[in-house]
Amino acid sequence: MIIIGEKINGTRKAVAQAIRDRDAAFIKDLAKSQAEAGSSYLDVNAGTAPEREPDDMAWLVTTIQEVCDTPLCLDSANPAALRAGLELVTHPPMINSVSGEKPRIEGVLPLALEFKTNLILLALDDETGIPNSSEGRMKIVDRLVGLSKDGGLLESQLFVDPLVTAISTGTENAMITYDTIRSVREKYPECHITSGLSNISFGMPLRPLINQTFMAMCVQVGMDSAILNPNDRNLRAVLLASEMLMGKDRFCQNFSRAVRSGKIGDPPQK
Ligand code: THG
Secondary structure, three states: OOEOOOOOOOOOHHHHHHHHHHHHHHHHHHHHHHOOOOEEEEEEEEEOOOOHHHHHHHHHHHHHHOOOOEHHHHOOOOOHHHHHHOOOOOOOOOEEEOOHHHHHHHHOOOHHHOOOOOOEEEEOOOOOOOOOOOHHHHHHHHHHHHHHHHHHOOOOHEEEOOOOOOHOOOOOOHHHHHHHHHEEEEEHHHOOOOHHHHHOOOOOOOHHHHHHHHHHHHHHHHOOOEEEEEEEEHHHHHHHHHHOOOOOOHHHHHHHHHHOOOOOOOOOOO
């Protein structure tokens, strides 16, 4: 599972404050703890006004790289902020994200092609927003995969995000995500599939339970990456169990090692 650690996000209050105050210690702690918890990438979202975002992104990238080697997932729709980050990264990055929206195709996709980055593709566009069917989402995915490959990216650099909408607003919403994951897996076997899953439980009680169950179900239909809080012990346990039960953990090694080192499971009984 390719884990993208979600915590360095300027839409979170404490992170916004740390960016304003240039509180490097706070950001470094978030970077280290997510790296140690097994993130393959750290999402970096400055979440600030367009005029400030390039400077804030540059500061975040520099600050994070002073304490960890984990590749970064630059999360912005602002081409100037993305470029500022791309010019500083020391490991092959990911861009989060391009969609079928015109400004993203014209402003973000060319940067991914120029810097040959990994790239998240969102299944939404100007015309329909997030389509209410997997067929509608696949039409957008087809177009974005085509443009990316024509521009020189490999399928293995692409991370399709099928998008998740709240189950509280549509009985079929989780099913649309599974159908989209299955279609991408079948049509583009080399592409990765990632998602920020927590939208599924918006407006519902017991959100962690719903998120954990949804995670297992998405892994079953072929999702191989997720944007999540890697320090969430329960979510990590579900991930490791799901992958093991999908035949992706030879001799159950990853699961067993995580239990032995205390990373998942209840503390030993006295
Ligand atoms: N797809 C893509 N990118 C995305 C999303 C997606 N980026 C943003 C978002 N969705 C994923 N990132 C977050 C970041 C923080 C939280 C949720 C999603 C969040 N934080 C809580 C808080 O700030 O209080 C709790 C954090 C915690 O558990 O400690 O909810 O879908 N491509």
